[in-house]
Each structure stands twice: as C-alpha cells, then as structure tokens.
Amino acid sequence: MSPKLISCLFSISLFILLPFYAFPSFADISPTTSVSSDTICHYTPDPYYCSTRLPHNQYATVYEFGQHSVRASLSASSNFFSLVDKYLNTPSSPLSNTAIGALQDCKFLAGLNVDFLSSSFQTVNSTSQILPSMQADDVQTLLSAILTNQQTCLDGLQFTASASSVTNGLSSPLSDGFKLYSMSLALFTKGWVPEKNKGTWQPGRNHVTFRNGRLPLKMSSRNLAIYESVSRRKLLQSGDEQDGSGNFTTINDAVAAAPSNTNASNGYFLIYITAGVYAEYVSIPKNKGYLMMIGDGINQTIITGNRSVADGWTTFNSSTFGRNSSLGILPAIYH
Structure with missing residues (x-):
C-alpha cells in the first residue's frame, strides 16, 4: 500500500438540510398564536x-x-x-x-x-x-x-x-x-x-439529502471550487484555504490539527482522506466542531479495527469512528 496522505482545508462554508423525524404539518398554526x-x-x-x-x-x-x-x-x-x-x-x-x-x-x-x-x-x-x-x-x-x-x-x-x-x-x-x-x-x-x-426524514433512509447524486452545498464560488477539486481527487495546492502541510499519516493526527471551539460562521474544517487502510479508532473530541471528512470512495478509504462485543467491548465502543459531541460534524462522505 502506498503511503497515505491526509490533507486538511479550512473554511469550507456550507449548508446541508439536516435530518429530523417527519412530523405532521404545522402550516395551520402560527408559532405566535396562542x-x-x-x-x-x-x-x-x-x-x-x-x-x-x-x-x-x-x-x-x-x-x-x-x-x-x-x-x-x-x-x-x-x-x-x-x-x-x-x-x-x-x-x-x-x-x-x-x-x-x-x-x-x-x-x-x-x-x-x-x-x-x-x-x-x-x-x-x-x-x-x-x-x-x-x-x-x-x-x-x-x-x-x-x-x-x-x-x-x-x-x-x-x-x-x-x-x-x-x-x-x-x-x-x-x-x-x-x-x-x-x-x-x-x-x-x-x-x-x-x-x-423543514424537510422530511424517515427512519431507515439516508440522513443526508442528495440531489442528482450531489450534496446540496451552499458556499462561496472559491470554496465550491476547492470542494469540487477534492471530489475529483485533485487536491488544490494553492491559496490560503489550505493549511500547507498535507502530510498527516493518521486520521487522528489530522483531527488533532483541526481548530478547537470553532463556530459555524468560520466555516467547516475539511479533512480529505486518500485511499488506504487506516487501522485506528477515531474518536473526535467534544471541542472539535464543524468537521467534514471526505474519502476516496467505498473500498478505497477504509477505517478498520478488531473490537467486538464477543471480546468484551460494548457495541458503543467497538465502532472505529466516533464523536464525543454531534454539534457541527457531518457524516463521512464517499464519492
């Protein structure tokens, strides 16, 4: 397996319709009506x-x-x-x-x-x-x-x-x-x-809404160009949107490099994970918000481990990828 390279990009401002349970319509009641x-x-x-x-x-x-x-x-x-x-x-x-x-x-x-x-x-x-x-x-x-x-x-x-x-x-x-x-x-x-x-979501369906095979992203034209270049496996090497290193060899190292205690107005921190097998357990700390991870595709970017319930691990702790706080993290996106 060739050396793995994980690159990080800053300030990817985007909006994704978040999932929620499908409730009856409130169209006939105003929120301010008693x-x-x-x-x-x-x-x-x-x-x-x-x-x-x-x-x-x-x-x-x-x-x-x-x-x-x-x-x-x-x-x-x-x-x-x-x-x-x-x-x-x-x-x-x-x-x-x-x-x-x-x-x-x-x-x-x-x-x-x-x-x-x-x-x-x-x-x-x-x-x-x-x-x-x-x-x-x-x-x-x-x-x-x-x-x-x-x-x-x-x-x-x-x-x-x-x-x-x-x-x-x-x-x-x-x-x-x-x-x-x-x-x-x-x-x-x-x-x-x-x-x-206000969209709809039903249990058992994908949580992220795709349109014509693409995420409904909302971002600046410059950030969109960066995202699309990553999606085409051509990581943009110029501009102040990149942190300049691009040489992390583990996902946990890339997560550690992400800024802490950020807010939505500063955009998302994008971690691009190239093809490879990553034998590690990724746990994203509570203070690492607004992260977006993109891999090189199914069966290309693989995060693996060997914990199981049979060996005494709980189901919760046997996962190879976890988040200590859900605020602001997006699911891993594979193209």
Missing part, C-alpha cells in the same frame, strides 16, 4: 404522551410550549444521568464487566444529552422567533442526536443479559425520555426552524 395544549399536542409524534407533559388545557404559543418542553427534557436528562450513576456506584447485585461497560456508555451518553439540552435551552429561552438557518440547524442536530444517544444506550443494555434488573430499571425512563425529546424536537422545528429548512 393555542391550547390539546391542540398543539396533535402535532407531536405522541399526542397522548404530550398531553401528560404540557400544562393541561392552558393556552400558550408554540414558543412557550417549546420552552417548557425543552426545560422538562433537560430535567429528565439530568435525572437519568443521576440514575445511571447510582446503578454504577450502588448496584443491587454484582455486575459483569460487560454490564458495567454498558452502564458507563449510558452515563457518557446521558452526560452528552445534558450538555446538548443545556445548549438548546439557552437558545430557545433567549428568543421567540425563527432562528437563522445555521443556528437552527445546530439545535436541530443536537435534539436529533439526543434521540440517537437514547437508542444507543438501550441497545447496549439489551445486549447485556446479566444486567436484566438494570435494564428493567432503566427501560422506562429511556422510553419516557425518547418521547419527551421527540416532542421537544417537533416543537422546536415548528417555532424556531425556517420554513425552507
């Missing part, structure tokens, strides 16, 4: 559950109901984190290493959910109007990631037969949390997301 809780609940995934969580028969705007829902979600996520921590520190019976690993994964994911909801609540509590597209996308991404984290925790517990008592004790708050977070996502989408950003 409506009853029963009315608004008909536009959430589980109206009956919604009616038990919102103030009964009270009138408020979508913004006020949304703020209430996200606040309740934050409280629920904090309580779940404490519950998992209690199981870890004071188990009712001895736990296997696999069970402990599954609980540690759940605690880690619950901690992320607390962070995501804290950030989301700060946003929804600060304004009662439609957000700019990029900011709305960020919060939508966080609220969507919370649902994924819930399912990942549950999957790990269900693979742990020795922790049936723990699974039984956590299944109800996991299920309740999933419904509550879904409700918050629905209300946020109605009140704060621009109409043009």
Whole structure:
C-alpha cells in the first residue's frame, strides 16, 4: 500500500438540510398564536404522551410550549444521568464487566444529552422567533442526536443479559425520555426552524439529502471550487484555504490539527482522506466542531479495527469512528 496522505482545508462554508423525524404539518398554526395544549399536542409524534407533559388545557404559543418542553427534557436528562450513576456506584447485585461497560456508555451518553439540552435551552429561552438557518440547524442536530444517544444506550443494555434488573430499571425512563425529546424536537422545528429548512426524514433512509447524486452545498464560488477539486481527487495546492502541510499519516493526527471551539460562521474544517487502510479508532473530541471528512470512495478509504462485543467491548465502543459531541460534524462522505 502506498503511503497515505491526509490533507486538511479550512473554511469550507456550507449548508446541508439536516435530518429530523417527519412530523405532521404545522402550516395551520402560527408559532405566535396562542393555542391550547390539546391542540398543539396533535402535532407531536405522541399526542397522548404530550398531553401528560404540557400544562393541561392552558393556552400558550408554540414558543412557550417549546420552552417548557425543552426545560422538562433537560430535567429528565439530568435525572437519568443521576440514575445511571447510582446503578454504577450502588448496584443491587454484582455486575459483569460487560454490564458495567454498558452502564458507563449510558452515563457518557446521558452526560452528552445534558450538555446538548443545556445548549438548546439557552437558545430557545433567549428568543421567540425563527432562528437563522445555521443556528437552527445546530439545535436541530443536537435534539436529533439526543434521540440517537437514547437508542444507543438501550441497545447496549439489551445486549447485556446479566444486567436484566438494570435494564428493567432503566427501560422506562429511556422510553419516557425518547418521547419527551421527540416532542421537544417537533416543537422546536415548528417555532424556531425556517420554513425552507423543514424537510422530511424517515427512519431507515439516508440522513443526508442528495440531489442528482450531489450534496446540496451552499458556499462561496472559491470554496465550491476547492470542494469540487477534492471530489475529483485533485487536491488544490494553492491559496490560503489550505493549511500547507498535507502530510498527516493518521486520521487522528489530522483531527488533532483541526481548530478547537470553532463556530459555524468560520466555516467547516475539511479533512480529505486518500485511499488506504487506516487501522485506528477515531474518536473526535467534544471541542472539535464543524468537521467534514471526505474519502476516496467505498473500498478505497477504509477505517478498520478488531473490537467486538464477543471480546468484551460494548457495541458503543467497538465502532472505529466516533464523536464525543454531534454539534457541527457531518457524516463521512464517499464519492
């Protein structure tokens, strides 16, 4: 195998329609119109559950109901984190290493959910109007990631037969949390997301929307030229958009070189991974936001490892590619 080369580009400003669950249309209700809780609940995934969580028969705007829902979600996520921590520190019976690993994964994911909801609540509590597209996308991404984290925790517990008592004790708050977070996502989408950003997504379909085989990117003509040159396997070697090194030999080294604590206004940091087999476990730190990775294609750029559940690893920790925070990262894109 020829030497691997990983190159990085800065300031790739783009917009991608982010996925979210397909909810009934809110077209007949304005976010600023005062409506009853029963009315608004008909536009959430589980109206009956919604009616038990919102103030009964009270009138408020979508913004006020949304703020209430996200606040309740934050409280629920904090309580779940404490519950998992209690199981870890004071188990009712001895736990296997696999069970402990599954609980540690759940605690880690619950901690992320607390962070995501804290950030989301700060946003929804600060304004009662439609957000700019990029900011709305960020919060939508966080609220969507919370649902994924819930399912990942549950999957790990269900693979742990020795922790049936723990699974039984956590299944109800996991299920309740999933419904509550879904409700918050629905209300946020109605009140704060621009109409043009409201797409549909169904489980089992690709999360990124392609049009005629291409991503619907929005960027400057200069950045678009850089992206397209990379897509054609011809990395642009001139201009101030490139960091000038282009000689990383591991993906983790390239991730480490990415700027920390960035924001959307500065664009994305693009990591171009050429063909090769990368035997490493890539875990992107929480402070490395707004990354985009492009490989040389299926069966060309390969990230591989040998961890498995059979060897004692949890499902969550057996993956070769992971992210400690979903804010601002895009999926790997293969051409």
